[in-house]
Amino acid sequence: MPSPSPSPEAGSAGIRKIIYYQEETFLENGQEPAVPAVRAAAAAVLANPWAGSGPSADLAAGSAGVAPQLARVLSDRLIGGLGGAESIEAFGKAAIVGTAGEIEHGAALIHTPYFGNLVREFLEGSSILCFADDRAEAGQPLVIPMWHKTAAATRSHYQTITTRIGDGPRADEIVIAAAASTGPRPHPRIGDRSTDPTVTSAVLEGATA
Amino acid sequence: MITPRKIYTIVEETLLEGGRPVEPAARVALVAAVIPNPWHGQGFVEDLNPGIDETASAIGELLAPRVVEALGTTVEAYGKAAIVGLEGEIEHGSALIHTLKFGDHFRKAAYATTLLPAVEKRGPAGIVFDIPLKHITDATIRSHHQSIEVRLADAPHPGEIVIALAAAAQGRPQQRLAPLSTEQ
Numbered sequence: 001m002p003s004p005s006p007s008p009e010a011g012s013a014g015i016r017k018i019i020y021y022q023e024e025t026f027l028e029n030g031q032e033p034a035v036p037a038v039r040a041a042a043a044a045v046l047a048n049p050w051a052g053s054g055p056s057a058d059l060a061a062g063s064a065g066v067a068p069q070l071a072r073v074l075s076d077r078l079i080g081g082l083g084g085a086e087s088i089e090a091f092g093k094a095a096i097v098g099t100a101g102e103i104e105h106g107a108a109l110i111h112t113p114y115f116g117n118l119v120r121e122f123l124e125g126s127s128i129l130c131f132a133d134d135r136a137e138a139g140q141p142l143v144i145p146m147w148h149k150t151a152a153a154t155r156s157h158y159q160t161i162t163t164r165i166g167d168g169p170r171a172d173e174i175v176i177a178a179a180a181s182t183g184p185r186p187h188p189r190i191g192d193r194s195t196d197p198t199v200t201s202a203v204l205e206g207a208t209a
Numbered sequence: 210m211i212t213p214r215k216i217y218t219i220v221e222e223t224l225l226e227g228g229r230p231v232e233p234a235a236r237v238a239l240v241a242a243v244i245p246n247p248w249h250g251q252g253f254v255e256d257l258n259p260g261i262d263e264t265a266s267a268i269g270e271l272l273a274p275r276v277v278e279a280l281g282t283t284v285e286a287y288g289k290a291a292i293v294g295l296e297g298e299i300e301h302g303s304a305l306i307h308t309l310k311f312g313d314h315f316r317k318a319a320y321a322t323t324l325l326p327a328v329e330k331r332g333p334a335g336i337v338f339d340i341p342l343k344h345i346t347d348a349t350i351r352s353h354h355q356s357i358e359v360r361l362a363d364a365p366h367p368g369e370i371v372i373a374l375a376a377a378a379q380g381r382p383q384q385r386l387a388p389l390s391t392e393q
Contacts, residue, residue, distance in 0.1 A: 014225075015224050015225070016223070016224060016225040016226075017221065017222065017223050017224065017225075018221070018222040018224070018234075019219065019220070019221050019222075020218075020219065020220040020221075021217070021218075021219050022217065022218040022219070023215050023216075023217055023362075024215060024216045024217075024218075025214070025215050026212050026213055026214060026215065026216070027212055027213075027214045027215075028214075032212075077220075081218070081220075139337075141335070141360065141362070161362075162362035162363075163362075164360055166337070166358035166360075167358075
């Protein structure tokens with residue numbers, strides 16, 4: 001169960017609110033999962049560090065200054081809620097930029113080593129973090145993709161979690177999120193690369209449109 | 210006891226409000242279970258008591274310790290919710306939460322004495338709802354009137370009900386209204 005305590009870093013990153021959202025699945029299609037997984041997302045809404053700047057503004061300094069604190073704060077919530085980094089098997093990340101910002105502003109906070117490398121380190125993974133981004137009004141639900149933290153092609157671990165912040169992002173804010181899961185989908189049964197037959201466009205021969 | 214399909218846990222921390230720091234950060238927690246509607250598919254059931262007896266206490270007992278744990282500190286305000294899937298009656302949700310058998314678990318876990326403020330609503334999966342919260346021992350304490358906005362992805366399905374409890378560690382961030390007594 002999550003019981004995260006406020007982080008001293010949070011205030012200095014301009015974070016207004018942090019939402020931890022967790023789902024435990026006990027039944028899927030009426031049956032208990034063989035490997036029950038808990039999925040969670042931690043999302044922070046903060047002032048857009050580049051609000052009001054032009055399309056050629058240099059984003060490097062803001063990225064280096066803010067992204068590491070976001071990585072710490074969001075990873076702490078996931079680790080606290082899911083029972084430690086060792087319990088986490090899959091992860092992902094996301095950004096929603098408020099309507100007065102650029103998509104590039106969200107990218108600057110999640111797609112640099114100042115965020116991704118640290119989340120990977122804190123959650124003890126090695127894969128690239130898969131992601132989603134959007135520009136939207138406050139309250140937009142955010143679907144965050146996840147895959148396996150050390151073996152991204154592990155098909156059983158392709159999954160998502162959907163969360164939202166009701167009053168964020170305001171036009172001059174950004175929502176940044178990290179997500180994690182302690183296991184696979186409830187009933188994974190679509191094989192894996194090792195069990196797949198060779199499939200080419202030949203399977204369509206003779207098919208009608 | 211009915212097995213929930215999912216249990217949701219949400220913790221909301223507010224660090225800034227009105228542009229000013231909130232210290233310590235304001236915390237509100239919510240735990241929700243999505244369960245089968247005990248009366249789904251049975252037409253109009255006149256007597257809801259057997260279903261209440263089977264379900265209400267057990268679901269209260271399941272949720273109460275979880276929401277106190279999720280908050281991680283003393284509960285000062287609280288509330289509850291029943292969100293009925295589209296094939297149910299709002300009365301079905303009310304049946305499960307508007308009974309002492311349900312609420313007493315939360316009152317005991319939170320050392321509370323007042324009635325729990327509630328929202329009852331019917332809607333599709335992913336509907337947004339607000340849970341009102343009031344002070345746990347004196348519902349007239351104005352600083353603690355607040356609400357938490359919630360959206361649970363994938364719940365409730367048409368034949369299900371979401372039952373939720375919410376707890377706050379404090380009143381509203383930057384609360385500064387005069388007490389009710391000053392107007393009397």
